Amino acid sequence: MFELHLRCPQDSVEPLSDALEALDALSVSVEDADALTADEQPLFGEPGTEPQQLAWNRSTLTALFARREQAEEAWKLLAVQDFAAGSQLEEIREVPEADWVGLTQSQFQPVEITPEFWIVPSWHEVPAQARLSIELDPGMAFGTGTHPTTRMCLRWLAQHAQQRGGTLEAEVLDYGCGSGILAIAAAKLGAQAVDAVDIDEAAIAATIRNAETNEVALRSGTPEIAKPAYHIVLANILANPLQVLAPLLCSHVAPGGHLVLAGILERQAEQLQQAYAPWLELSVSDSEEGWILMTARKKSADGSVQAR
Numbered sequence: 001m002f003e004l005h006l007r008c009p010q011d012s013v014e015p016l017s018d019a020l021e022a023l024d025a026l027s028v029s030v031e032d033a034d035a036l037t038a039d040e041q042p043l044f045g046e047p048g049t050e051p052q053q054l055a056w057n058r059s060t061l062t063a064l065f066a067r068r069e070q071a072e073e074a075w076k077l078l079a080v081q082d083f084a085a086g087s088q089l090e091e092i093r094e095v096p097e098a099d100w101v102g103l104t105q106s107q108f109q110p111v112e113i114t115p116e117f118w119i120v121p122s123w124h125e126v127p128a129q130a131r132l133s134i135e136l137d138p139g140m141a142f143g144t145g146t147h148p149t150t151r152m153c154l155r156w157l158a159q160h161a162q163q164r165g166g167t168l169e170a171e172v173l174d175y176g177c178g179s180g181i182l183a184i185a186a187a188k189l190g191a192q193a194v195d196a197v198d199i200d201e202a203a204i205a206a207t208i209r210n211a212e213t214n215e216v217a218l219r220s221g222t223p224e225i226a227k228p229a230y231h232i233v234l235a236n237i238l239a240n241p242l243q244v245l246a247p248l249l250c251s252h253v254a255p256g257g258h259l260v261l262a263g264i265l266e267r268q269a270e271q272l273q274q275a276y277a278p279w280l281e282l283s284v285s286d287s288e289e290g291w292i293l294m295t296a297r298k299k300s301a302d303g304s305v306q307a308r
């Protein structure tokens with residue numbers, strides 16, 4: 001493989017990228033040519049939206065080609081185009097052969113949730129001490145067990161099951177299921193029924209696939225498939241959507257049931273408490289790397305809190 005490295009002004013990035021792809025580049029990537037210098041330029045967009053500016057003042061374009069002649073030919077053709085004005089060839093460099101699959105896989109090790117409960121990529125042996133494990137590979141959807149927010153939800157589920165003699169025996173809703181990791185954990189921990197919902201079709205597809213791999217039964221779909229009430233409602237999203245979803249999520253918690261929220265930063269605790277106060281009294285029940293887990297329990301109709 002050969003990499004063609006170009007330095008180009010902002011306006012040339014898009015037409016050059018398109019042209020490189022049309023000239024059979026296997027991939028094209030763009031980086032800030034001023035990264036790690038005083039001129040570095042952060043480009044941000046809100047989650048789900050693109051930043052207004054899609055390239056840096058000075059960008060480095062890297063295009064991957066199967067053969068050196070293809071890279072040389074591509075630059076020869078592009079260098080004379082108007083849209084390449086101000087762009088320069090930096091180098092054409094051979095990419096040393098490597099075991100890319102092995103390198104990628106080595107970054108994902110089994111994740112310990114509790115000493116007995118592990119998340120294990122398919123290419124790894126299940127650790128000897130694991131009495132419960134979930135097989136999960138990194139993919140399109142969020143949730144491989146490596147993020148503190150996911151780990152805290154999983155720990156809560158495992159501890160909750162342990163307090164009840166090792167099994168959840170509850171109906172569980174995973175709201176914003178991503179890979180389905182929380183829903184699969186709930187099913188493996190003995191939930192009676194599990195529903196996993198998401199607004200992202202790729203997440204629903206990943207959840208169905210991961211549930212099959214782990215041989216657990218669950219229902220997955222868009223939020224409309226959710227039943228009116230559950231004993232446990234889990235939502236690991238982010239503080240702002242959790243705030244908007246407060247009335248809906250609280251309505252899904254059955255009397256005596258639990259609400260478990262993650263994706264919240266320590267400094268956002270009060271904001272969430274206030275947003276949920278009309279329905280439930282949230283408190284911080286775990287924290288990891290600046291993220292917190294907030295939980296609440298709904299009173300039963302007679303005002304008591306039932307064991308579940």
Ligand SMILES: C[S@@+](CC[C@H](N)C(=O)[O-])C[C@H]1O[C@@H](n2cnc3c(N)ncnc32)[C@H](O)[C@@H]1O
Nearest residue numbers: 142143150176177178198199200203236237241
């Ligand atoms: C941080 S991921 C959590 C994935 C997984 N539950 C976990 O704990 O690792 C958040 C998920 O919530 C979904 N999501 C975001 N807003 C949502 C909404 N309003 N309703 C349902 N799902 C939503 C996203 O598509 C994403 O898959």
